[in-house]
Amino acid sequence: MKQAGYIVLFWTTLFLFYLWTGSSSRNTHQIRTTPDEVSRNGFVMFARNDKLKEMVRSIKRLDALYNQAHDHPWYIFSREPLDSSITGELSRVSRGLARFGIIPNEHWGYTSTTERIIKSPISREKLLNRWFAGFMSSHPLLRDVDYVWKVDAESTYHCNMIRLDPFGLMKTNNLSYAGIPGTKEDAHGALSLWNNVQSFVKRNGSLLHSEGMELLSSDKGKSFNMCRFKDQFGILSLRFLRSTGYHSLFESVDDINNGFTTDGWTDSLFFTIASSLLGGPRSVHAFRDIGYEHSKWTYWCPKGKAHEGNHCMCDPTDFRLKDNKPECIALFDT
Ligand SMILES: *[C@@H]1O[C@H](CO)[C@@H](O)[C@H](O)[C@H]1NC(C)=O
Numbered sequence: 001m002k003q004a005g006y007i008v009l010f011w012t013t014l015f016l017f018y019l020w021t022g023s024s025s026r027n028t029h030q031i032r033t034t035p036d037e038v039s040r041n042g043f044v045m046f047a048r049n050d051k052l053k054e055m056v057r058s059i060k061r062l063d064a065l066y067n068q069a070h071d072h073p074w075y076i077f078s079r080e081p082l083d084s085s086i087t088g089e090l091s092r093v094s095r096g097l098a099r100f101g102i103i104p105n106e107h108w109g110y111t112s113t114t115e116r117i118i119k120s121p122i123s124r125e126k127l128l129n130r131w132f133a134g135f136m137s138s139h140p141l142l143r144d145v146d147y148v149w150k151v152d153a154e155s156t157y158h159c160n161m162i163r164l165d166p167f168g169l170m171k172t173n174n175l176s177y178a179g180i181p182g183t184k185e186d187a188h189g190a191l192s193l194w195n196n197v198q199s200f201v202k203r204n205g206s207l208l209h210s211e212g213m214e215l216l217s218s219d220k221g222k223s224f225n226m227c228r229f230k231d232q233f234g235i236l237s238l239r240f241l242r243s244t245g246y247h248s249l250f251e252s253v254d255d256i257n258n259g260f261t262t263d264g265w266t267d268s269l270f271f272t273i274a275s276s277l278l279g280g281p282r283s284v285h286a287f288r289d290i291g292y293e294h295s296k297w298t299y300w301c302p303k304g305k306a307h308e309g310n311h312c313m314c315d316p317t318d319f320r321l322k323d324n325k326p327e328c329i330a331l332f333d334t
Pocket residue numbers: 174176240279283
């Protein structure tokens with residue numbers, strides 16, 4: 001009789017234990033997956049006190065065209081703390097959480113221990129390109145983030161991207177870098193960066209992807225085809241940016257002949273070369289279905305079905321599309 005009591009007690013305990021673990025794991029599952037996915041992706045923007053209007057416009061536009069379906073956070077970086085009126089306004093207008101970070105001195109410019117001959121002050125544009133390429137991925141604010149979408153306050157997006165889900169596409173296809181194709185580089189900056197890349201290729205050839213030259217060169221790496229993605233937009237895998245290969249490529253090119261202070265070096269030029277070289281063509285994606293505009297000559301508008309299907313508000317016959325080089329776009333015809 002006593003034994004039967006123990007057996008009942010045993011099974012009751014087991015049953016209660018099952019209920020408890022079952023329900024608690026379901027709860028954590030429900031609570032965690034969605035926000036987790038959301039916060040592993042985020043928009044990054046460099047902020048300036050005098051660009052509030054443009055920043056608000058960019059946030060509202062991306063919220064309307066994409067983020068209303070996701071609420072991905074905005075990570076907003078600046079050199080100095082922003083006025084509280086600005087952080088307040090940006091937090092108010094963005095659907096996703098807005099978080100603010102300062103770029104530290106040691107990631108801005110060169111430390112005094114680095115021997116360099118730098119004749120004139122380095123422009124903010126150059127320092128910012130260098131920060132995005134070499135230091136953004138290690139900022140503590142982005143510690144738990146996997147993918148970032150780089151947004152410039154003065155860029156404009158023209159198509160609905162909800163169906164396209166650019167962040168989802170990155171993850172599903174395990175991509176390192178995605179952007180808008182078509183720019184043929186003007187020679188000076190591209191050639192000097194390519195020169196610096198050559199010494200990395202010679203020393204660290206084992207880090208290169210077997211098809212690493214496919215998107216970059218038509219003669220197996222002898223010369224650069226001068227194709228790169230457009231400036232001021234890019235979705236990047238921070239895992240890729242944190243990888244050993246990427247880091248050593250960045251340090252290697254930045255160490256020769258004043259690196260990122262050279263005219264014409266941009267982060268998108270570097271991202272194009274680095275992701276192709278180290279990850280191969282399948283780690284890079286060209287968004288042809290995103291309408292994008294930045295400054296006078298940076299313009300892309302999808303045509304035909306993509307234009308209609310994504311409700312694009314740009315002009316697919318705009319004369320500036322002539323600036324897109326067909327041979328660069330054709331690289332992604334697979
Ligand atoms: C994703 O890509 C990285 C390199 O960029 C690679 O190390 C990793 O194995 C890939 N993961 C999968 C699931 O293919």
